[in-house]
Amino acid sequence: MVDPALYLIPAQLSDGDLTQVLPQYNFALVREIKHFVVENVRSARRFLKKCDREIDIDTLTFYELNEHTPIERVASYLQPLEQGHPMGVISEAGCPAVADPGADLVAIAQSKGLLVKPLVGPSSILLGLMGSGFNGQSFAFVGYLPIDASARVRKFKEMEHRILHENQTQIFIETPYRNNTLIADMLKHLPPGLKLCVASDITGAGEHIVTRTIKQWAAQPPVLAKVPTIYLLYK
Secondary structure (H helix, E strand, O other), X not given: OOOOOEEEEOEOOOOOOHHHOOOHHXXXXXXXXXXXXXXXXXXXXXXXXXXXXXXXXXXXXXXXXXXXXXXXXXXXXXXXXXXXXXXXXXXXXEXXXXXXXXXXXXXXXXXXXXXXXXXXOOOHHHHHHHHHOOOOOOEEEEEEOOOOHHHHHHHHHHHHHHHHHHOOEEEEEOOHHHXXXXXXXXXXXXXXXXXXXXXXXXXXXXXXXXXEEHHHHHHOOOOOOOOOEEEEEEO
């Protein structure tokens, strides 16, 4: 019997064997949940089928929550939980509510006094930090950097200041098709002695987590194409 709670269910970061990145408890749990709040219904259905091919997807209810969902609609998604039914939250990749619109739903659940249970699973932010060799005592995830060139340079300077004066690791991401542009900008505008960790395809077959100075990367820039990548900067 599954307790009525809002279960935050991590999804895989890359294609592959789910049993290598998720505990068996997660698989057992999703078999018992009939109501899901998801970032994308199609990919959530595919993920659940990978968890257990015997799950009858057509008997499940899905509520879509992404950047286009009106905030006034989000609270209504919790009605099944308020009626005593367990609910699951599934993001496109990684842990729900971390750099993810699921945080809005969790905030509402907390304000209503509903039980929230985060489950164990892969987070590119933490896995990248673990593999970087950077400061894990003080770090900041700053999300996507500005697209505007001058605003991006200002953000580089801001992160550099925090690294040098606050001893804080800076973590950020980019839309995969802009990876190579971001790399070029960093090599152009960041100090040569600053360290950059490039963490690509985390938990996937092509996983690549490498830390080099900006000067070293400039001598042999990574070619990332459209591979999901997270970036970390430190001194």
